[in-house]
Amino acid sequence: MPLPKGGKPSKIVYPPNCKEVSEDIGKDELVRRLKMLARVFQDMGQDENEKYSELALHLATEFFFDHASKDVRLLVACCIADVFRIFAPEAPYRDPDHLKEIFMFLVKQLRGLEDPESPSFKHSQEIFCNLYKLMFSIINEKHSAKVRTFMLDMMVPLITEADTVSQELLDTILINLIEPYKSQNKLAYNLAKDLLRKTSCAVEPYIQTFFNNLLMIGKTSESEVSDHLYELIYELNMISGTMLLAVLPQLEFKLKSSEEIERKNVTRLLAKMFSDPDSELATQHRVLWNCFLGRFNDISTGVRTVCVQYAQRFILHHSDLVKDIIEQLKIRQHDPEETVRMEVVSAVLNAAKKDFKMITDELLAFIKERTLDKKFKIRREALLGLAHLYKTYINQDPDNTAIAKRLAWVKDKVFHAYYQHSPEDRLLVERIFNTCLVPYTLPTSERMKRLHNLYTSLDEHALKAFNELLKYQHGVRVCVLQWIDALEQNLQGCPAPVVAKLIALARQLPEPHKAQEHLKKFNHILREDKRVRHCLKALVSSDCTCRKAEDAVKEILRKVGNPGQQTPFYTAVKSLLERIAPVMIDADAISALVKYNCDVISGLIYVDDGVLAAGEKGLKLLLALSSVFPPCFNRESVFEDLLTFLKNEDEVISDLTLQIFVNTGSNLKKDCPNIYSSLLPVLQTTAKMGNIRQTKHAIKCISIVYKHEKESILQQVFEHVKKSLNPESANFLTSIVSMGHIAQICPGEFSTEMKNVVSKLIVKDLLMQDRTQGVHVHDSWYADHAISEETQAKVLAMKMLVRWLLGLRNNAGNSATSTLRLLYTVIIHEGDLMERGKINKPELARLRLQAGCCMLKLAEEPCFAELITREQFQALALLINDSCYQVRLRFAMKLNKGLLSLRLPLEYMSIFSLAANDPVKERRAQVKQFLYANISKRREYLKQHATAGSKIFSLLPDYMLPYTIHLCLWFVMDPLMSRSEDYNYAFFRRMIEDIKQTKDAQGPEDEEMNKV
Template identity: 20%
Template sequence: MELDSVQDSQDLSELHKLEFAHSILGKRSALKEQELLPHLKELHQKLKELEQGAVDLESLSTVANDLTSTQILKNSSKMVTAVAACCLADILRLYAPEAPYSNLQLKKIFNFFVSNLSQFGKEDEDLFQYHFYLLESLATVKSFIIISDLDNADEITLPVFDEFFKAGSNPSLPKNVQVCMTDIMTQIIDEVGTSAQEIIEIILDQFVKHEKTPTVPSYLMAAEVCSICAPILQRRVCQYFSDILLSVSNAEGTEELEELRKAHDLIIKVNAVVPDLLLNVLPLVQEEMKLDQANVRQIATETMGKLFMHPESNISEKYPTIWKTWFGRKDDKLVHLRVRWLEMCVDIYKNHAESIPEITECIKLKLSDPDEKVRAIACKIIGEIMAGCDLKHIDKSLLELVDGRTKDKKNSVRVQAMKTMGSIYNEYYASIQENEKMAVQKLGWIPNSLFSRVYTGDASVLMTLQDTLLAYIFPYDEDDQQRTERLVTVVESLEEKQKLAFTAIIRKQQRFNDDLQKYVRMCEDEVSGMTTDHEETSNDEFMKYLAAHFADRPRTFNALRAFLIRKNSRDIKLLKNSIRTDHDYKQLYKSKDKLIANLNEDQAGTVEIFQAIINRACPLIVNKACITHLLKMAKEPKGRRQTALSQKALTAQSILKEISITYPVMYEGCLTEITKGIMNDKDNIAAEEELELLAELSKSNPGHRKYDGNLIKRLRSYVVDGKVSQANLASVILGNMKNADRSMADLVESLSDGLSLKTRNLLSTLTSLSQFALYTPQLLTPYIDLIVKFVEEDLLKTPTKSYTESNPEWVAYDKLPELSKQKITGVRLLVNYLTACRNEMEPEEHIITKTFSILWDLLERTCDGALTDNTNSAETSHLRLGASQAIVKLTHYEKYLNELTVPKFERLSYTLQDTCFYVRLEFAEFLMKGLQTEQIHPRYYSLLFICAHEPEESLLKQIRSFMQKRLSSLEIKQAESTVLDSSLVRLIHLLAHHPDFTITTEDLMVFAQYIRFFLSCVATAENVSFLYHIVQKIKLSKDMVSAELSDNSYVLSDMTSLLIKYKCKESSWPLNAYAGHVTLQSKLYKSLPPGAVQNETMEKSYLPQAFIEKLEEEERRKLGDKRARTSVVGANKRTKV
């Protein structure tokens, strides 16, 4: 016992005592600052020097007690309170782990600390040192742990967090202060265990306040606190979000939804900083994605999407069930949610490679979504995910599905699909141009696919295609050479059908350019005040015609009219200059851009339409500036061995030829270079490209071009001694030159004189004469009798022996024997002569009669006859085809119309049932092209229905598609003969006079197919009553060509009526009485006398009962098959989630 006392005495003697002789309290009132402050500073210095655990605590009791006095804690001097706080912090340090104060005193002391610490950032440098000392001491000693036993400790800790984060809003807050504040806050959370949710709010609020300035100390401290205390805060954060989400998730009001959106935004912000803090929060969001409330479900889905798309996110791996729930929202019943879901897939795809296969398959499915908005956005995001993507990661199959959407029924989808296809091609064009194998294989096909859309014939599709081509396939490029090389690269990649589409676009553009130039002249007349009332009406009609080229006709018409009545001379001139074909590329763009800028100022509503109008007419794809570069590319060496260089040369030649046909004015200034190529041909074996260009240019301006003597001499040598192709082209050039009717007379005479089968270069001679006949027919008039006689009696009567056992029905023209080519060319010569004489010249009647007699006789030359005679079968096919085409062409002119009687017209229809497929194909395509361009009479629509039994499905499909587009949308005009009714009337008349027509059941079933084919192409719910009325009118008429065959027409009339009824039943169309009046073709039918005769005819059924029964049985079977297919489809339908 004594030993312990001695030891304690020794320990006490080793402890340091505070030696402080001053009093810091006044006896009656507080000491003045100048007296008190030195004492406090001295005390602070002495306390600071004392070490914890090595001080006699009894020596501290007086100052410890005095420091809690109101005189100190409530002192008005900031310096006094700052130094006093430091002293109190030292007292707590020296007394640790116990404090020499009551709970009430501790509460006052810590509030005093908080008050001082709130001064950070507001004090001067002298005060800062004491405040930092206080902060550092509290952090190091962990003094705040003491308050864990206090009641309502949150009243102290809450202001601590509040004041620390306020101080942290100052960007210049020192780093060491931040560290200490962060330490204190983490100590409070870890050790004090405060339960105040307000602290969670204060911490999380920093991520909202300083989202745009994440380097601010408050943001950094909040992030650090959350990171260190994540395990403790997870439950509280979950409770915080749970309270918010539950309070507003069942409400649909605007304010509640805004609060919900704010909470989800905060979740996103927290995830970006401390994702671990959301461990228990994300399952709450997952449940929200399953709720029935659409707004809540969408907000939750968007939130998770943003979390998944973060580059450093691993949420999909940590929470696979949440990923699965989110992924299931792709089939949400809300369209806008499916759209938003797809939009979020872009960044997920780019930032998380592991998700690519799953997302890709989903996007493929969404391209077939029932809603157009979803399909459109699916197309859009494919373009976004492939932008900047490595070529090896591009999925060609995905692009092919986008390509399919360019044929979508909805315009919005087509627009986005084409934009995506075009933008991807544009982005990787450099690699394609360099002929990189992977780029060409994956993307080189895009222009080919886009040009295929030309064949839809839909105005909105063509407008979208036009915009896509100019924006992405042929984008703006001031470098003429690069732009020309791109043009060649694109055209070279096209297949033959798509090259025709490219040609069609250029030619449509040229025709619209002509029309728009006429519109410009209208505008100029309007400005000058020269427009009459009649012209105003005519102008409106013309503007309606222009507007018909666009999908939105009313809007286009209004834009054209608004520009017309605007009478702005400056802008009219700009419009004129923006479509001039003799301007170069930069001039066109400069005028166009200036015009659009001007319209934006006072006619903004018309800008989009006028942009489309100008693009339709402006020669931006091919233009004057590219001619020189194309000529250079076309001269690259060409040989038997196909190389990339020689292929580009051939493509350049084809483009040059098209420009010479469509825009010959662009060649002005380049003629010298073209003629130089012809003159440099020393051996008469080259220069065909130049000849071809010059020939086209000559045709564009006949009778006006003059050439020097040397060039004419060279051209004449081609005619006499050149190849057939050279003679042909040279004759075109010479026949169209100025004063050709005089200067070429001797040449034509020498070619015509003494024509015989032994004539040297007979094919070349006939070819040249054929061109002279077309362009200078007056030169051939003196010799035409001899030529006709030679063709008829010598050429066509000379048999062409077949030297092959197979003797095929068709071979290409180039593979025909020389004599066959001579016959074809001889016939063409006669046809060209009549063609050239159609207007001004009057050929002798016997020449017309003889030529048509030859043509009709050629239709009787059959392949069977050739096989029997052992003559060339393919020759007869070419001659039948050529004769058929010539008859159609010539009888389009008024002068020769009498040569096409009704029986002969019906005879012409048999060409479409020729034994040779190529004859049928070529003649059908000839008719379709002529009808589409209105170069032949609409009567020929009826001929095409004779193809109903065409065995080649591809040709039948082509004809059906053409007829559906051309005829089904035609308007029915009251009291007028229309294409629609005349086609049906002519078809029935054709069938009634067909040599195979009988009323046996078998034959009638065959003929029913013609009517079915017609109805499948033409009939709609809108016109079916009209068609039925036409058929009834036929039954009230008699055949004007052969009255004895009237019954055949009545049989076909009854058959058509029955088939129309079946069609209506099958399609659920009403068949109402047609109220209008129609007059049938007078050359075909004449009305029966009214009364008994008509009644008898109408009441009588001309169809055999056996046929009716068989037709009904067939229709029942078809209806049953249709119902069966419908039920299968219905069973396989899946309901969207």
């Protein structure tokens, strides 16, 4: 097809500052106009093409292609080459024959490259570059593989056979490797990679020169890709590692740059290159690798963060490098910056989610340690990550025993976090328990099976935390119920302390001050919306099912906000509902759990711990639940199974079942009369002939289940055990325990008989007698099973005396005074009441410890506390300095328990001060923690209870100071105060302040020693 003739086509639009080009213009003027047009086209983007299509067609006419001037033809070729780029992928040249003529014209103009000295050489180079630009711009998905290969075959020889590769040409190729071009045109990106791979030998020296100028000399380049230095290095390394052999070692200097941003960019680049799958760069460049590892300790937080962020890739793709990475993460998990510590946690957990097999135990230990981080958000990330791993690999894939064994500690670690006092931590543990450890969405039978298996596999500390979790949630539910009752009283016009309830409730939520405001707002909603109030009341009612609880929570949350846009108010209400909603336990759940435990005890279900151990732990779970959800046990089928447990030969199982009946059997006569009548003979037999614990709980169970007939029932038991109250009887110990509990429960009915029993049998015939000679041992303490029966009887006898007095609650006949004098004598005689020397050291320790614990128990009752003399108090206090470690330990724990319950008088807190003499450092630290806990408890109590102000002298911990002086400094007070001067008060105050500010001369740099 012949080319279109030249002329003046209508409506040709020219770019700004460009003049018309046509046949009637002279050669020199035409060249000037075409140069301007070529320059404008070269700088033009692809978004400006439509209006110049007529101009593009005008240039591709016979007049310009056959022009006598080489310069005109070259300039027109340059313009047309840019036209292809600007209009890509659809050029304005539609006719195939016309397109062929255009390409032939462009090829002819490349002859200008023959002579570098020729004036047209520069223009021909432009065509050369434009040709490459054309290829990269026109390639598209419509092209077959054959066409793409043809393009490559045409482009490769032009580079490999050239004497030189210009920077402009290099830029034309490299620009396709960087963003945004890389993403916008994937085919051009792949074409550039293939071209570089095939021409690597030819372009290598030019690439090295380009990078050397930038990296080493710092020479600025006019290249348009010079600002993408590190991105190019990464891409070129992916294409051909040999291309950068001389460049990579120079990055070591950049890693040590004084510029933070430069170190950060190089660190990110090397982290990507080293961590890529199948990368062998770390092996090939050990010096560079070691230099990179050094950036984990960079002074810049940003650089350290980049290093840690890429740790995940190393863990997943390079097991040979993991050891080096672990060494660095070991340090970084203790980084002073929380962002770095958080990245350590995220890196390990993300890697674990993708491929848990690549995670070493040491990496898991890092996460385990971060669950104790000082920052809550890091603790939360670590705990949630571990919990999701547990849910994924243990709950959803229980057959994978290898992984299950490695993650078995996670459940314990989650519950250990409940020992944190902040509401945020506790709420997090509760949420994890309900969603990951035992998902509440599971069917009831499966959910209870998971709960049973979880509880029976927890360690001791986790079990305590689990039980505390149940009690804590129950306390919040009770608080909410009181709040609703107070609110309803207000609505009926009766005064009730609603605000006080809100303040108490806010303390159970994160950020109590803000939570208080949110609860006030929620309180307003409850006042106005009866339906919301009904739903909240249903949540804390005793008959709420798991399904009802879930529905009620959803309905309340719909009323308070939009889940998609969670406001602080919405979050606070949601946190409260999560704490109180019984989504795990209801009557159906308890039935399923009792049934499952029944199958475990009977051996129908295999468990790893053994039938009895798992059965006992399952009953401990039921016991914990019975104290919080007693109405859920109120089914005859449940009580029938419990009655079966009660008759079990295993003493522990029957004892635990007795305790469950104590918690749940108060309405047994009304709700389950058959169980009510069947239970009594079993309880009577147990109270008479069971072991010590069984007897105790059987009598307590009788007093609760048979509350209206307890006197007549216990009278029969009393008469029976009274006959066995002699050392020769097989039920001697049981009889002592039984009589003590009966006397406490029914003091009036048995007062006369008990006084005779106490004075004759307990004191004279037991406590004041030493019938056996103790075996001589050097140890100051030994295990419970090694204690002689006589010493066991004496220990139980002292407990019985205390229970008898606690039932009487008075000093009738000086019974309490005599008992306190007896206990005091046991203590000052170091356990040997009559000082006959027949009792060995371990049993003496038991006796004086028990005497001290009994005095503490009596001191909890005001009527007895005032009877304790100064000498008795001092002797009791000195037990914390006892020569036997176990006596010191157990006495301090008993003392702490009484003080934390606010039952012991304030002066007993001063006893802790004597523990400063303890030779064991750990004991001193433990007692110090006891002291801190008690001070905190009392101050918090005073804040929460405004009415307690009247008792401030017995509650405020500061008032223990006089008692501490009494115990520790009494011998210096008289000399100092005997001649009181006006300056004494100011002098002592100044001295105390100076002491607090002065460093201890024994350890002036020791922070712990100087912490006051």
